[in-house]
Amino acid sequence: MTADRPLANPLVVLREEFDDWAILFDPDTGHAFGLNPVGVFVWQRLDGRHSIDDILTELQDSCQEVPGEAGDHVRAFIDHLLKNGLAGYEYQI
């Protein structure tokens, strides 16, 4: 099990829309969630290889003037995805 490397639920569709915003669409429930560009950035790195710290580092390298509380926001966002079944952790069999 990759304990700190979350993985996007492969059933969930990322539909990119205008201005780098996107919709996460769960086809099993029909629920859709709006993502801002930072949410898209994070989602695209939920590949089971990036830890949350890795994602934060990449975010800080890619954006200017990243606020101090960004780490808390990213962790809260990923927690939200995990609670809603939109992301999880991969198990090695």
Place this chain on the structure above:
Amino acid sequence: MRLMRSPASLDVAITGRCNLRCLYCAHFSSARDVPEDLPASEWLSFFEELGRLAVLRLTLEGGEPFFRPDLPEIIEGIVKNRLRFSILSNGTLITEELAAFLAGTRRCDSVQVSIDGSKPETHDSCRGQGTFARAVRGVQNLQRHGVQVTVRVTINRTNVEDLPEVTRFLLEDLELPAFSTNSADFIGLCRSQADKLQLSVSERSRAMEIMWELEHKYPGRITALAGPLFDVQEWTKMAQAQRQGGPPSHSQGHLAACGGVFSKLAVRADGVIVPCVHLSHIELGRVNRDDFGELWRQHPELQRLRERQLIPLSEFSFCRDCEYQNYCVGGCPAVSFTRTGQEDLPNPDSCLRRFLEQGGHLPDVRV
């Protein structure tokens, strides 16, 4: 003009065949009435492309989708590619087994079944002997398996006075949460006997009055994107805006009634990609041959249809001196085409001034 990278949804005519010949069918004798159906294998390849483009929803229509024996295989392809779907049907072929299959996919948004009467005499007079009982059985099979049913009532000359009973039957006896209405339009088979099927001006006024009352009796449970209920809702707003003289919205006063080409496309049963099933004469390309995303973003015919909303109604002699011009959006381009031979003209059937000049009236509104 802003455009999404791919359409959010598609209308897909998975077959041109049907077990019925309803008198006002929009399919037969129209440009979407093509002789060959695409084989399931081609649909499955196309759904893979849609999955890659993050298209979210398909509406399966025909013909009659349940007429295809390989419908479950086609639906499994939809599910596999992370899409949801809904189905437009006459309801007569929906067995218990098929309803259970749809429920089991967990991806079916709804099945729309056509029911035009509260009793067999009304419904069957346009759709064929025995079809009322079979359509109702189809609805009940879906309900038993928890599949959402959205009945569509096509208002025509034979069912205007039955509308209160149809409404009671659907909302109370069948306990549907809601249903929608439209009307027999000058499209498909209806064109050959429009005088027997399409509402006259006085029948249209009467149907608007009845639907207006029913809409108030059952608030929020009857919807319409065309037909008498839609007309009365839209025309009432137009007449009030004209009386008050308020500023029109940015799209009013232009041919802006149809926003479909900004969010969806359609595919004919033979795999030809078209802007809308009702504009099936405009052939944009073919599935599995043309790049669907590129076609969506760059096809000149789509650009032309998208720019239709920039054409001011003041350009048309038909609209000249009309007091409602600033609040009108010109009506459905597909009916404009069948009425006038061009999409880029106002639809005369959607014209409030013409309706009033011919003796029509709106309920509860003085104009």
